[in-house]
Amino acid sequence: MKKIIIVLLIVLLGSAMVVATFAKDQNLTGITKLRNGTVNAVILGDSIAVSQGASDPLTTGWNSELKTSLFNKYANNIVWDNKASAGHLIDYSLQRATEIVSTTDAVFICSGRIDRNFDTPDQFGKKYAQLINDIKSRAPNADIFCIVEPPMISSDESLFLGIRTAIIDVSANTGSNLLDVWSTFPQNQVDLVEYLLDGLHPNDKGYKLMSDYIYNQIVKVINEVKRRKTVIPIQQFFSIH
Template sequence: MFLVMVVSFIFVIVVIRNKANAKEETVLIDQQKGIKKTEVGRTSDLNFYRKLYEKKDINALIVGDSIAQGTGSSNVHERWINVLVKDVQKKYKSTIKTDPITGGGTTGVRAWVELNNAKFTKQYDVVFICLGQNDQFNIKPKQFSMFYEGIIIKLKKLNPNIEIIPIIESSFRQYNDYSNVIENLAEHYNLQYADMVQAFNNSGKPYDSLSKDLVHPNSKGYVYYAKTIEKVINDNYLSNKKTDIDYSVFYNNTNKLTDFVFDNSPDLNNGFTIEDGFIGNKVSENLTFNTTNSVAIIHFLRKPKGGKFKVFIDDNFIKEINTNSTFQVSYSDLIAYKLRGNHKIRIEISYIINKGSVKVLGLVTN
């Protein structure tokens, strides 16, 4: 009986100790989880420059046109972004992962549309905006200012701590109304821009020696892009720049872009088939959208064996858009930005390449 009591006592002691140890382990695990959670939260609050200082991984977004893509370089390694990533990693010991949005032929309109349409799965620390070359021939400076500022505001909403580095493209050759927009917005939002007009002019080399086709830089020209952007980054790094700022809208027209509406449900469809958009392959097939908003943008596909469509607002012809291209890419064309009241926007096929088609993705309004 005595032995039974001793064994029972020992068993009870062991059980109590095991429970105590288990409780201590649970507390320790919870503390470790708390520490990890705090670390994750702290890291997400760090801005681009603090992450460089702490040698953290960087997520970068590239918003822009074919120059943003590095078109004109001899190979992929000589594109400005890849030169920049390599140099930053060497200097700051931080790895930069880059994601492009938009591409060749991009204007501020398309960039704004696709930025708002994108479903991002990560938080970006820095974004490079490389726009303006194509805008000169597609939209007015007043419209460019509206969409460029709309892009900045959208990026700040995605991450208030994001660093935005605008690029004044070398292809401007000289300062103009479009570069002035970039300078004005940079000053207003405390952004330091990379001035490639100045960089090329101060290089001491003829412009054509730094450009492949007098628009796109060549590999030598893109070295100036990378070095100029590196200097912007380094200057901001040394000054411990703050990126979470209070801001207000600079251009009044930008207030029109507070909302983003992607309408892929036309009120009338005559002949288009539905397949991730609307595909038409016969002249006179048409789509009609009703809108009460002031901004109207047609979002469509440019592709080989495309065609043309005409745009009418309340039966008044606005413009004809060519969708034929050597490669497939989504595109956005501004139709109106001062509409008032109720309006009907009709898209009507006017020409089709043999065995081709027109693909409309939808109507974007504000």
């Protein structure tokens, strides 16, 4: 009886190892490609998307900091195609989204700050949903990340709360990845000063905080996908073969 049990354990262990190897060898898509190669990512949005306020956006901007952090962990690069531009509404992102190619692995949407003064949350939410659908039609395998921009020091900051809610809702309804950067910044405006250059745009410290938050969320996404792919029922494995 003991010998039978030992043999069964060996068979099960061997099967588990084969399954794990099988999962590891699967073609990775989206942001998870960082585990074994380069990721091509697009940025859409406004002035914060282009790291306005950083001393040198090429080195201290949020996406520059993020690229460095992810390379240090995965030894692979993100190649950025930043289609954002300062001073534009989400309508501009809708225009630039038409340039997204099918080989895009990830899209980061960083918009909404200016829109609070032009669109109601409902109007903005509809445009945001349209943007995500447009991205999906052009790059079906891309992971979409919806960034809620940091809070600002302003008497009309309350207007942005509706925009934030719209982004959260649309992100959930479309199966996108929410990056609620807003929540990681101080909500007290006295403390917030330390992270902003001009009351709106983050300074280097603010963009580093933003980058660190996004980094941690991306790692969670990659780890979750890895976990799901590794834990494949043995029956499913053999049915595939």
